[in-house]
Amino acid sequence: MTTGLAFDPLLPWPVLWAACAAALLLAGWLIARRARGGWARAGLLAVLIALLSGPLLVRETRESLDDIAVLLVDRTASQGLGDRTAQTDAAAAGLADRLSALGALEVRTVEVTGAREDGTHLFSALDTALADTDRARVAGAILVTDGAVHDVPDVPGALGFPVHALVTGEEGERDRALTLVTAPGFGIVGEPLALTVRVEDHGTASRGITRVTIRVDGEIRAEQPVRIGTETTVFAPIDHAGPTAVELSVPEIEGEITAVNNRAALVVNGVRDRLRVLLVSGEPYLGERVWRNLLKADPSVDLVHFTILRPPEKQDGTPIRELSLIAFPTRELFSTKLHEFDLIIFDRYRRRGVLPMLYLDNIAGYVERGGALLIATGPAYAGPSSLHRTPVAAILPSAPTGREMQGGFRPQVTETGRRHPVTQPLSPPVGAEPAWGRWFRLIEADALAGEVLMSAAPEGAGERPLLILDRVGEGRVAQLLSDQAWLWARGYEGGGPQAELLRRLSHWLMQEPDLEEERISAARAGDTIAIERHTMADTAPPAEVTLPSGEVAEVPLTQDPTAPGTWRGSLPIEAFGLYRFASGEARTVLAVATLNPKEFASPISTLETLAPVAQATGGGLQRANEGVPALRRVAEGRAPSGSAGPAGWFGLVERGRYRVTDVRETPLLPPSLAMALAIALAMVCWRVEGR
Structure with missing residues (x-):
């Protein structure tokens, strides 16, 4: 229990201070003049001022x-190098014992685990540990770490308590690190991808030349010399569209503490620069403009479109100089430059002698x-001028029966089409x-190969193929056995997904990876990886996942009841890095967070990172291999740490x-007492002055 003096004034303090000043002046003037009753009047004024100030005797029970002391233990990835784990365990146990022996101290032990893209954040964890307490109660914090800390405060003195550090690792460690300085997120297929790298040798003065090995999708594709300590541009080939895993590595140096940071990796999305499409319309009709508008709407498509308006048999005597038509450049398109096109479309084409058989071959x-x-196809496909009567027939997935079927029908997606990514x-x-x-209108045909994704049943007829897809050699063929898809584009009877169907169909033909029938994809979903497998089969084998550590895990897949042909699974994220997924013949890669963690940018043990904090807060620094320092309680205002070394000590305020x-x-x-005193003093004044 403590006792003190307090006041509960009846008037505001400014008014009361003004009254005090006036009373002092008056009392001083009376005493200076030696007026009768001056002292009595001064006493009366003092009693009145005391009454107005309300003095109280306060007794507090406290x-x-x-x-509060915080023991912050770094358990991040770099603490697993060498014998740092053993040093950390020994230091944490020794400090915990010595903290518990001090008494009158609440010890909060915090372990920082897991991985972050931006390195080790110990001071963020320290703020979280003290978020619910008054900082004035904090006696100090002790950090057990290797010094690889990436959130050191800009003004460490503002912490308000001493921060000590017991640093694991050994003095004089060496390490080589490869860092990706700049790396684009996509690359142009067929063109080298430029990457800027930097190789640093920490703990050594080496400034020579080493070699960077470049692997693409696991295969060594190139080696390039780089100068240590200098940014260098290296090149990686991009051979296909879709995700491409690019890995860079440098040789180890003698005695380095880890080889984890001797490599860097990224996943690049390969894209085609421009898609060249050749559209050949056999004759003008209502749907011709729909094809053109669809292809021209994509800025990445270079479209070459020809409509055959004047076949060779049309001879009406018009002079050539008066014709505004361009001669069909058959030789340039179908012989010299044919291989430059990514997609060829024949829209209602009929044989008229414009394209020789050699070009069709x-x-x-x-x-x-x-x-x-x-x-x-159009009506011509069922007649003698059909493309099926040319060398192209060898790659077509259907053969016409010679019948053109009329009557209204709604295109239907087949069971196979419900599984196929196009439909x-x-x-x-x-x-x-x-x-x-x-x-x-439907051109009746028998399906010879491939997969029927859509079918039709015109009035009075059974189900017939409408859309057939097939793979031929290394290429692909699609056949739409109707020329009335344009009705959907015009909104007839509500229209339909014409643009989406033809877009997906075109991209499947050009082997877009996201539209492959057999594929596996992966994406990060919080703390897990969501795996999605697409297959045309009735079952899907488990996904084999190669973890960043090189270990292989098997993830079972479950069929999605709402999406036929789709199987799903998940995998918890235990480490950042490059994950490889395989299921059957399907392959993919996924980069989880950063593939080049800041944690290993410079993992050598150091006192320099935390030295500004210790100096600003009065804390101490010591290596863990020198033993656990003594702990002392020190009064506020005294130095909270002793010299470093085996005889050093850490102080807690x-x-x-x-x-x-x-x-x-x-x-x-x-x-009542105040009034009695005031009356008594007033009577004294009256008595003295009345003489």
Whole structure:
């Protein structure tokens, strides 16, 4: 219990101070003039001022509060190098024992684990540990770390308590680190990808030349010399569209503490610079403009479009100089520059002698060597001028029966189409009728190869193929057995997904990775990796995942009931780095957070990082291999640490904070006593002055 003096004034303090000043001046003037009753008048004024100030005798009952000490233990990845883990365990245990022996001290132990893209954040963890307490109670913090800390405060003195550090590791460590300075997120297929790298040798003065090995999708593709300590541009080839894993590595140096940071990696999305499309329209009709508008709407597509308006048999005597038509450049398009096109589209084409058989045979060879062909058939496909009567027939997935079927029908997605990535997103729910409009012409054909994704059943007829996809050699072919997809674009009977269907169809033909039938994809979802497997089969094998450490994990996949052909699984994220996924023949890679963690940019043990904090807060620095320092309680204002080394010590400030549990107030001048004193003094004044 403590006792003190307090005041509860009846008037505001400014008024009361003014009254005091006036009373002092008056009392001083009376005493200076030696007026009769001067002292009595001064006493009367003092009693009145005391009455107005309300003096109180305050008795407080206090409860002492323990000071708070934080033991912050770094358990991040760099602490696993060498014998740092053993040093950390020994230091943490020794400090915990010595802290518990001090008494009157609340010890909060915090372990910083896991991985962050931007390195080790110990001071953020320290702020979190003290978020619910008054900083005035903090006696100090002791950090057990290797010195690789990346959130050192700019003004460490503002912490308000001593911060000590016991640093693991050995003095004089060496390490080589490869850092990706700049790396684009995508690359142009067929062009080298420029990457800026920097190789640093920490703990050594080496400034020579080393070599960077460049691997693309796991295969060594190039080696390039780089100067240590200097930024250098290296080049990696991009061979295909979609994700490409690029890995860079440098040789180890003798005695370095880890080889983890001797490599860097990234996943680059390969894209085609421009897509060249050749559209050949056999004759003008209502749907011709739909194809052109669709392809021209994509800024990445270079479209070459020809419509055959004047076939060779049309001879009407018009002079050539008066014709505004361009001669069909058959030789340039179908012989010299055919291989430059990514996609060829024949829209209602009929044989009229414009393209010789040799050029049509070139198209078949173009597809087998990796090209893409889309044929939207018209009435001519069922007759003698059909493309099926040319060398192109060798790569077509259907054969016409010679019958053109008329009558309204709604295109249907087949069971195979519900699994295929081209038509799966367009499929209506199972058992539901599609909401799109009808078409009115179908060229009857027998499916010879490939997969039928859409079918039609014109009035009075059974189900017939409508959309067939097939792989031929290294290329792909698609056949749409109707010329009325334009009805959807015009909004007839509500229209339909014409643009999306043809867009997905075109990109599948050009081997877009996201539209492959057999593929596996992975994406980060919080603390897990969501795995998605697409297959045309009835079952999907488990996903084999190669972790950043090189270990292989097997993840079972479960079928998604709402998406036929789609299987899903998940994997918890335990480390940052490059993950490789395989399921059957499908392959993919995923970069989780940074592939070049800041934690290992310079993992050598150092005292320099925390030296400014220790100096600003009065803390101490010592290496853990020198033993656990002694701990002392020191009064506020005294140095909180001794010299470093085996004889050094860390100090924790005695704050002496308390909590008031009870307060009792007793007036020193009760009103009745004050009034009695005032009356008595007034009578004395009257008595003295009345003589």
